[in-house]
Amino acid sequence: MERESATTYEPKRNSEIRVFESLDEISTDLAEYISQISEISVKERGYFAIALSGGPLVSFLRKLCEAPYNKTLDWSKWYIFWSDERAVAKNHAESNYKLTKEGFLAKVPILNGHVYSINDNATVEDAAKDYEFVIRQLVKVRTIGVSESNDCPKFDLILLDMGADGHVASLFPNHPALELKDDWVTYITDSPQPPPERITFTLPVINSASNIAIVATGDDKAKAMHLAVFDGIEGPEAPALLPARMVKPTDGKLVWFLDKAAASSLEAEKGGNASYEHHEYLL
Numbered sequence: 001m002e003r004e005s006a007t008t009y010e011p012k013r014n015s016e017i018r019v020f021e022s023l024d025e026i027s028t029d030l031a032e033y034i035s036q037i038s039e040i041s042v043k044e045r046g047y048f049a050i051a052l053s054g055g056p057l058v059s060f061l062r063k064l065c066e067a068p069y070n071k072t073l074d075w076s077k078w079y080i081f082w083s084d085e086r087a088v089a090k091n092h093a094e095s096n097y098k099l100t101k102e103g104f105l106a107k108v109p110i111l112n113g114h115v116y117s118i119n120d121n122a123t124v125e126d127a128a129k130d131y132e133f134v135i136r137q138l139v140k141v142r143t144i145g146v147s148e149s150n151d152c153p154k155f156d157l158i159l160l161d162m163g164a165d166g167h168v169a170s171l172f173p174n175h176p177a178l179e180l181k182d183d184w185v186t187y188i189t190d191s192p193q194p195p196p197e198r199i200t201f202t203l204p205v206i207n208s209a210s211n212i213a214i215v216a217t218g219d220d221k222a223k224a225m226h227l228a229v230f231d232g233i234e235g236p237e238a239p240a241l242l243p244a245r246m247v248k249p250t251d252g253k254l255v256w257f258l259d260k261a262a263a264s265s266l267e268a269e270k271g272g273n274a275s276y277e278h279h280e281y282l283l
């Protein structure tokens with residue numbers, strides 16, 4: 001697919017940074033990226049298990065709801081999960097399920113029975129346990145794949161949106177949840193971003209995905225992007241545990257989708273001592 005003018009960097013073997021002129025170009029490229037992964041997953045496994053986040057991410061799925069994708073993708077094989085969800089009712093304004101239902105699910109022919117939202121009648125602790133139980137059942141029947149290296153669920157694609165503080169899903173800087181090794185889904189009650197109670201995938205699950213995409217747009221993401229990608233930055237502004245920097249796919253591939261504002265620090269470093277190899281080519 002001819003991508004108009006995007007700059008691509010490949011900081012590490014299994015990651016790629018795509019920088020776009022506009023949000024519309026991000027939506028166009030993201031739709032094609034998701035379409036290709038879904039077709040490969042359906043061909044290879046018979047299923048496409050995708051986990052979504054909240055925030056502005058849903059708005060970037062709008063091109064997937066249009067031609068040609070709305071008619072060409074095998075939506076009956078799509079299985080929807082959330083990488084994190086707020087512990088609120090599913091019809092609450094702050095629910096990622098509500099946001100996704102209205103902004104995406106209502107516009108594509110995904111089967112309701114293939115949409116796995118959290119139990120919003122339980123405590124946040126029980127909602128996390130319930131969600132993990134459902135995922136374990138789906139891994140058993142291979143609707144969700146399984147990682148060869150650590151028995152974690154291997155989602156075909158996990159879509160994340162990075163917060164200005166460098167959080168992804170509901171994993172926040174320096175939070176103890178970042179150090180969990182055995183849980184697949186955990187919960188927090190002290191989110192620095194409201195609402196306080198959330199469930200979230202842990203890093204082992206995120207990093208076991210076949211594909212991870214992180215969207216980050218706007219000036220307010222530039223600093224976190226810089227910290228996420230460059231090595232050797234010390235000082236108070238560099239959290240010891242920065243979630244976006246800890247997203248490192250074990251066997252899969254990570255692609256960043258940035259606008260120029262979020263990527264401004266990368267451009268600045270390009271001429272400097274960028275500590276990653278920089279391949280720029282117009283695609």
Ligand SMILES: O=C(O)[C@H](O)[C@@H](O)[C@H](O)[C@H](O)COP(=O)(O)O
Pocket residue numbers: 053054055056057084085086096160161162163164167168169170
């Ligand atoms: O439930 C959530 O809050 C999201 O999953 C979260 O990870 C979101 O994607 C980022 O907060 C987006 O960050 P901005 O809203 O700052 O763009």
